[in-house]
Amino acid sequence: MDALDRLAEPGLDLLVRVDTLLAAGVPEGHRIWPLLRRMQVLPGDAVREFLDLHPAPLATAGHAVRRLVRRYDDACATLAAPVAWSGPAASAYDEARAALLRHLDEGPESLVGRLESTAGYADALADWVAGSRLALARALAEVLRSAEAVTVLAAAPRGGETGSAGVLAAAEIAVRVLGVLGVAYDGAETLLRHWSPGLAESTWRERTGGGSHQDASLRIG
Structure with missing residues (x-):
């Protein structure tokens, strides 16, 4: 269990009230409107969804992917072992073996390269979730002890309407919460742009060199 x-x-209890007050109508021109249009969600719902994000499963996924890399290393070691044969057939085998080794583990476009990028992306996402949860927890701690929170908790409908002070206080709280979440989502998009080239499918790269081998003789030893 972390700070969030x-x-x-208590944070959701406050934000449910905030959502209700926002629904009563925030004046046009208030700085909450650009955030609401961008996020397309009220702060209570946004925080409730974010609570389901945890870094541990992402970190575990990164470790699991790295364990796969070790298996590829074993396969590559087997392929790279010298063989005691020669001749055209052996040369053809060497070409095929070299092409497979290149596909498995040569550069960022290889299978191992893609696995390492996937593991790195999982680690980066885990760090992003942990940092974003901490930032959101700090924002909630600030709004819970703010004067606006007192106003929101004290606000009550009167004659079917909610006082403007309560609505404005709710809007200020929403700005702080949605602002933090907006920064978090910007961070997630930045991560995706950074890592996406390394997450593309690894395609087979044709082997180079070598022609047809008319002589099918094979010499062992």
């Missing part, structure tokens, strides 16, 4: 988990219950 500990603040989830």
Whole structure:
């Protein structure tokens, strides 16, 4: 359990009230509107969805992918072992073996290269989730002890309408919460742009050199 988990219950209780007050109508021109249009979600719902994001499963996925890399290393070691034969057939085998080794583990476009990029992306996402959860927890801690929170908690419908002070206080809280989440989502998009080239499919690269081998003789030893 991290700081965000500990603040989830009081934070959501406040944000449910904030969402209700926002629905009463925020004045046009308030700085909450660009955030609402961009995020397309009220702060209570946004935080509730973010609570389901945890870094541990992503970090575990990164470790699992790296274990696969070790298996590829073993396969490459087997392929690279010298063989005691010669002749055209052996040369053809060497060409095929070299092409397979290149596909398995030569450069960022190889299978191992893609696995390492995938593991790195998982690690980066885990760090992003951990950092974003901490930033959101700090934002919730600030708004929970703010004067706006007192105003929101004290706000009550009167004659079917909610006081403007409560609506404005709710909007200020929403700006702080959605602002932090907006920065977090920007960070996620930056990560995807950075890592996406290394996450593309690894395609087979044709072997180079070598022609047809008319002489099919094979010499062992």
